[in-house]
Amino acid sequence: NAGVTQTPKFRVLKTGQSMTLLCAQDMNHEYMYWYRQDPGMGLRLIHYSVGEGTTAKGEVPDGYNVSRLKKQNFLLGLESAAPSQTSVYFCASSYSPLTSDEQFFGPGTRLTVL
Amino acid sequence: TQLLEQSPQFLSIQEGENLTVYCNSSSVFSSLQWYRQEPGEGPVLLVTVVTGGEVKKLKRLTFQFGDARKDSSLHITAAQPGDTGLYLCAGESGGSYIPTFGRGTSLIVHP
Numbered sequence: 001n002a003g004v005t006q007t008p009k010f011r012v013l014k015t016g017q018s019m020t021l022l023c024a025q026d027m028n029h030e031y032m033y034w035y036r037q038d039p040g041m042g043l044r045l046i047h048y049s050v051g052e053g054t055t056a057k058g059e060v061p062d063g064y065n066v067s068r069l070k071k072q073n074f075l076l077g078l079e080s081a082a083p084s085q086t087s088v089y090f091c092a093s094s095y096s097p098l099t100s101d102e103q104f105f106g107p108g109t110r111l112t113v114l
Numbered sequence: 115t116q117l118l119e120q121s122p123q124f125l126s127i128q129e130g131e132n133l134t135v136y137c138n139s140s141s142v143f144s145s146l147q148w149y150r151q152e153p154g155e156g157p158v159l160l161v162t163v164v165t166g167g168e169v170k171k172l173k174r175l176t177f178q179f180g181d182a183r184k185d186s187s188l189h190i191t192a193a194q195p196g197d198t199g200l201y202l203c204a205g206e207s208g209g210s211y212i213p214t215f216g217r218g219t220s221l222i223v224h225p
Contacts, residue, residue, distance in 0.1 A: 004156075035215075040123070042202060042217035043157070058212070090156050102147075103204075103213070105156030 002026055006091050006106035013081045013113045021076040021109050023091030031094045032074040033058075033103065034066060036087040043090065049074055081113045117141060118203055118216035126222045130192050135219040137203035138185045144206055146186045147213070148177055151200040160188075193223045 004025045013019055023032065030051050035043040045058030049068040063085060065077045074093075078085060088110050092103040119138045127133055137146065145164040149157035161170050163179035163186060170177045174197075176189040190197055200220050204213045 040217060042120075043204075043215040045212065045214075048212060092156070102159045102162070103157075105158070107156055108154070 004091055004093055004104050004106040006089075006109050008109060009107065010110050011112070013078075013111065015082060015113060017081050018077070018079050019081065019111075020078075021089055021091075021111075023074045023076070023093075023106060024072055025074075025091075025093040025104070026072065027093060027095070027104065028071070029093035029095050029104070030071070031096065032068065033092045033094075034064070034074065034076045035090045035092065036060065037090060037108075038087050046076065046089075081111075083113045085111065086113045087111060117207065117214045118205060120201075120203060120216035120219050122219060123217065124220050126224070127193055128224050129194055131223075132189070132191050133193060133221070134187055134189045135201055135221070136185065136187050137205075137216055139205070139207070140184065141207040142183050144183070146179055146183075146203055146205040148186070148188055149202045149204065151202060151218075153199070157200075157202055190221075193221075195223045195225050197221060198223050 007022045033048040034046040044060050047066040049055045052071040055066045067075045088108045091106040094101045094103045121136050147162045148160045151157040161177045166183045167181045168179045174191045178187045200218045202218045204215045206213045
């Protein structure tokens with residue numbers, strides 16, 4: 001049982017390049033989330049999904065797109081990377097939307113945009 | 115505007131000391147969660163509090179949810195170097211079912 005996995009772990013991009021971050025979970029969770037974490041800012045929600053084929057915007061969605069074609073996978077795309085997108089990205093999943101339900105986090109992807 | 119305010123932002127203490135960190139809001143939360151994040155890893159849930167006035171204990175950690183469900187505190191007794199990490203509170207308000215995280219308290223416990 002791997003839990004939540006993220007690939008890649010590290011990536012360096014040049015401004016304007018594109019990339020996709022992959023998140024996978026093997027817990028059959030309906031809900032999946034993408035966060036970014038910057039120093040002193042905590043975790044900020046980028047996009048989330050309440051089930052296969054659905055996505056919704058979070059607090060800071062600009063410059064990102066997501067897709068949830070399969071229940072176990074949640075992809076985060078950067079079409080044209082900018083230095084402001086340098087951050088650590090975390091994926092999480094939960095069984096239900098209940099606020100008392102635990103979110104399980106992946107190990108993170110550290111992205112640097114030059 | 116940060117929905118959940120955590121204080122202090124940084125805390126550096128010696129092994130064996132006690133400490134309390136706070137998570138405050140002007141909004142009412144249906145529940146609050148505390149996570150701990152170690153360097154280079156994702157956050158891991160410590161506890162969820164759901165009832166106003168609730169107190170939960172996890173070994174040397176004591177969590178309290180305010181009576182009005184607008185604030186929470188985490189008290190650590192006899193801190194150890196293994197307690198070092200970023201402590202995040204998270205909660206949902208307004209029926210959105212999407213949790214909001216505070217900015218965290220970064221704790222360093224020196225041996």
